[in-house]
Amino acid sequence: MKTIDELLSEGVAGRRVFVRADLNVPLDGTTITDDGRIRAVLPTVEALAAAGARVVVASHLGRPKGAPDPAFSLAPAAARLGELLGADVAFATDTVGESATSTVAGLTDGQVAVIENLRFNAGETSKDDAERGAFADRLAALADVYVGDGFGAVHRKHASVFDLPARLPHYAGHLIATEVGVLKKLTEDVKRPYVVALGGAKVSDKLAVIDELLDKADRLLIGGGMAYTFLKAKGYEVGKSLLQEDQLPAVREYLERAEKSGVELVLPVDTLVSGEFPDLKTKAPAHPATVAADAIPADQEGLDIGPETRKLYASKLADAATVFWNGPMGVFEHPDYAEGTKAVAQALTDSRGFTVVGGGDSAAAVRTLGFDEQAFGHISTGGGASLEYLEGKTLPGLAALED
Numbered sequence: 001m002k003t004i005d006e007l008l009s010e011g012v013a014g015r016r017v018f019v020r021a022d023l024n025v026p027l028d029g030t031t032i033t034d035d036g037r038i039r040a041v042l043p044t045v046e047a048l049a050a051a052g053a054r055v056v057v058a059s060h061l062g063r064p065k066g067a068p069d070p071a072f073s074l075a076p077a078a079a080r081l082g083e084l085l086g087a088d089v090a091f092a093t094d095t096v097g098e099s100a101t102s103t104v105a106g107l108t109d110g111q112v113a114v115i116e117n118l119r120f121n122a123g124e125t126s127k128d129d130a131e132r133g134a135f136a137d138r139l140a141a142l143a144d145v146y147v148g149d150g151f152g153a154v155h156r157k158h159a160s161v162f163d164l165p166a167r168l169p170h171y172a173g174h175l176i177a178t179e180v181g182v183l184k185k186l187t188e189d190v191k192r193p194y195v196v197a198l199g200g201a202k203v204s205d206k207l208a209v210i211d212e213l214l215d216k217a218d219r220l221l222i223g224g225g226m227a228y229t230f231l232k233a234k235g236y237e238v239g240k241s242l243l244q245e246d247q248l249p250a251v252r253e254y255l256e257r258a259e260k261s262g263v264e265l266v267l268p269v270d271t272l273v274s275g276e277f278p279d280l281k282t283k284a285p286a287h288p289a290t291v292a293a294d295a296i297p298a299d300q301e302g303l304d305i306g307p308e309t310r311k312l313y314a315s316k317l318a319d320a321a322t323v324f325w326n327g328p329m330g331v332f333e334h335p336d337y338a339e340g341t342k343a344v345a346q347a348l349t350d351s352r353g354f355t356v357v358g359g360g361d362s363a364a365a366v367r368t369l370g371f372d373e374q375a376f377g378h379i380s381t382g383g384g385a386s387l388e389y390l391e392g393k394t395l396p397g398l399a400a401l402e403d
């Protein structure tokens with residue numbers, strides 16, 4: 001894999017460089033609540049701009065349905081990138097149309113532009129190779145060189161991640177190089193006990209990872225939206241909680257395998273529940289109840305791990321030599337459901353082992369809940385991406401950067 005350092009030594013002045021970043025930041029309306037993913041790509045963008053490149057930054061944001069949707073505009077991220085760079089950043093209001101073409105044509109050496117959310121075009125995420133390829137062709141027309149630096153999206157076989165680098169000379173940016181360097185340590189010579197804590201809401205994406213982790217980790221702690229499919233698989237009622245019904249047979253198999261192989265698969269013993277999802281805007285008090293994990297009422301939804309589980313998980317993390325954590329333990333964006341995530345973050349900061357936090361929301365949680373980033377071994381910008389890397393899978397966005 002060639003890196004940006006090689007590109008810089010070849011010289012980039014006057015060349016149009018397409019930087020595929022992951023600017024998928026959490027938003028409250030148009031306000032960015034955590035800009036970690038924008039900061040993470042700064043070294044690459046700054047180095048290219050300083051070397052006189054005409055930098056075209058592109059990303060997805062959220063999951064719009066293949067057409068423009070103002071709620072998912074990248075405009076706030078472009079503005080924040082400009083603030084962090086201390087420079088004007090041009091913004092194209094489309095991806096490959098008139099605005100993008102003229103914005104890129106108008107760049108002078110050392111200037112930076114951001115184009116609109118790549119997922120406003122159905123070709124970006126299409127499963128059809130030809131449709132993705134056609135979009136990649138149009139993106140390729142905007143640049144001379146490709147730099148992959150959107151680590152959080154390298155597990156996606158999407159046009160800008162997988163097909164575009166095949167069409168241009170391609171290099172890995174600083175963020176991807178750093179992320180891969182750290183995560184490699186967890187696949188090669190991992191110090192034990194190795195404990196993995198999993199939570200979050202992308203349950204269908206992430207349940208499959210457990211299959212592999214059962215062979216690699218010594219202990220798995222399950223929280224967040226992920227937990228309820230496990231509780232259901234054990235025969236408990238989970239009410240209105242997040243549930244991945246179609247994966248119940250697989251989860252039952254995981255429980256059996258863990259039992260046989262001696263891997264500790266630890267599930268919540270209690271949970272905070274409510275009849276309704278909390279208001280994340282007003283943050284009005286939610287008054288959750290605490291119930292045992294096998295006593296979730298039919299009309300209630302589990303929204304955080306409970307106090308006994310917090311203590312249990314802290315104790316299971318205390319002796320870890322290596323910890324990987326992805327996915328908040330609850331709906332941490334609301335203060336009434338943040339304690340589970342805080343307890344796990346605290347246990348990691350107290351740990352003397354090597355600790356890695358992965359994921360857009362997990363990293364945002366650590367920062368917005370007031371933890372010191374320096375107290376963690378590494379904070380990865382990718383959740384799904386880092387999990388799939390740890391699984392040993394070939395990630396499309398990394399494979400595409402190979403020579």
Ligand SMILES: Nc1ncnc2c1ncn2[C@@H]1O[C@H](COP(=O)(O)OP(=O)(O)OP(=O)(O)O)[C@@H](O)[C@H]1O
Nearest residue numbers: 200201202224225303330331359360361362383384
């Ligand atoms: N019990 C729950 N019910 C519903 N949502 C939950 C629950 N627990 C956590 N969440 C939500 O999970 C979301 C984060 O999940 P997600 O899987 O996207 O993690 P992530 O760290 O961002 O990883 P990635 O980078 O792969 O997206 C948060 O917005 C949080 O509110």
Ligand SMILES: O=C(O)[C@H](O)COP(=O)(O)O
Nearest residue numbers: 022024152153360383384
């Ligand atoms: O938040 C993430 O994990 C990345 O930005 C990828 O987003 P996605 O899960 O919508 O592809």
